[in-house]
Amino acid sequence: MRIMRAAFASSFDADNPLAALTVGDRPEPTLPQDDWVTVQVRASSLNHHDLWSLRGVGLTGDQLPMILGCDAVGEDPDGNQVVIYPVIPTPGDPRGMSILSEHFPGTLAERVAVPRMNLLPLPAGLSPTDAACLPTAWLTAWRMLTTRGRAEEAESVLVQGAGGGVATAAVALGLALGKRVYATSRDAGKRERITELGATALEPGARLPERVDVVIETVGAATFDHSLKSAAPGARIVVSGATAGHEPKVNLRRVFAMQLEILGTSMGTPGELTELLAFCAEHEVRPVVDSVLPFSRVEEAFARLHSGEVFGKVVVDHTA
Ligand SMILES: NC(=O)c1ccc[n+]([C@@H]2O[C@H](COP(=O)([O-])OP(=O)(O)OC[C@H]3O[C@@H](n4cnc5c(N)ncnc54)[C@H](OP(=O)(O)O)[C@@H]3O)[C@@H](O)[C@H]2O)c1
Numbered sequence: 001m002r003i004m005r006a007a008f009a010s011s012f013d014a015d016n017p018l019a020a021l022t023v024g025d026r027p028e029p030t031l032p033q034d035d036w037v038t039v040q041v042r043a044s045s046l047n048h049h050d051l052w053s054l055r056g057v058g059l060t061g062d063q064l065p066m067i068l069g070c071d072a073v074g075e076d077p078d079g080n081q082v083v084i085y086p087v088i089p090t091p092g093d094p095r096g097m098s099i100l101s102e103h104f105p106g107t108l109a110e111r112v113a114v115p116r117m118n119l120l121p122l123p124a125g126l127s128p129t130d131a132a133c134l135p136t137a138w139l140t141a142w143r144m145l146t147t148r149g150r151a152e153e154a155e156s157v158l159v160q161g162a163g164g165g166v167a168t169a170a171v172a173l174g175l176a177l178g179k180r181v182y183a184t185s186r187d188a189g190k191r192e193r194i195t196e197l198g199a200t201a202l203e204p205g206a207r208l209p210e211r212v213d214v215v216i217e218t219v220g221a222a223t224f225d226h227s228l229k230s231a232a233p234g235a236r237i238v239v240s241g242a243t244a245g246h247e248p249k250v251n252l253r254r255v256f257a258m259q260l261e262i263l264g265t266s267m268g269t270p271g272e273l274t275e276l277l278a279f280c281a282e283h284e285v286r287p288v289v290d291s292v293l294p295f296s297r298v299e300e301a302f303a304r305l306h307s308g309e310v311f312g313k314v315v316v317d318h319t320a
Contacts, residue, residue: 083135140240151179160183219241
């Protein structure tokens, strides 16, 4: 049996997810169906999703060991540079789909198997390490702003917990779409970085100079009340994550009196990823990258994400 290097969940640890991470040898990917291909990974990026997996959220013990990683750019069997769309049709899953590293092995490996239809061409001008940030966090933020948040009807956007991968994407994309962007962060250094991007940085819970049309929520319980209070009449509060708790108290009087829409969303469609790749290439928008580490230091990359100190995406270079 041929083997390859990979970073995988070998157990679960709800309190210390890093203790459940193993870097070692795994069997080469197998192709479940004829229309699947193997991609040689050149760059990947980490997501909070990988920490949830190590905590045992979304995986069961019988799925271990599971190779982590949702995002990748690599080379297909014909030598084309490709971006992987990470959502796989999965009839056994209640959602009808899954993300790489949930039912099928993920991208933090030398090679990954995916349906051929999940491969998109890497646009000229985007580096593999930049493009590896886009398929999960940036796609989620793009859909939150456009399809779900109806950015074309909006003038202003609030992004909560702005240091995160999805949140920095929402700040950068919101600005590129011409919106007034406000963003909260607990950390003074991150607030400075937000200001450098061109948004107005605020402490969590601070009163905004205006009520906003779209709120980007990935934090959850710690910020949700502030999101409700900051929303203009008819605003969309778009939720794709709940890092700090998924059971916030919701003031329903505010929801109906202000005619708010609270919208859930997850990832995006292949068409939305194609749009996002074209938007980034055309508008010269580049992902906010916290750090790029070689695969040999992937444990350090996980520790960095887990520290909560990141500003933007933690990227792994598989060629270094
Ligand atoms: N549904 C989907 O398709 C989808 C896709 C991608 C991500 N997500 C979810 O979205 C969330 C963010 O993902 P990510 O990859 O962007 O994560 P990340 O890069 O680890 O970002 C986490 C950010 O959340 C903020 N935060 C964490 N704990 C907080 C607290 N107690 N109070 C206030 N802010 C807090 C922090 O912002 P500051 O330090 O700046 O305050 C931090 O930078 C995760 O829960 C993830 O599972 C969902």
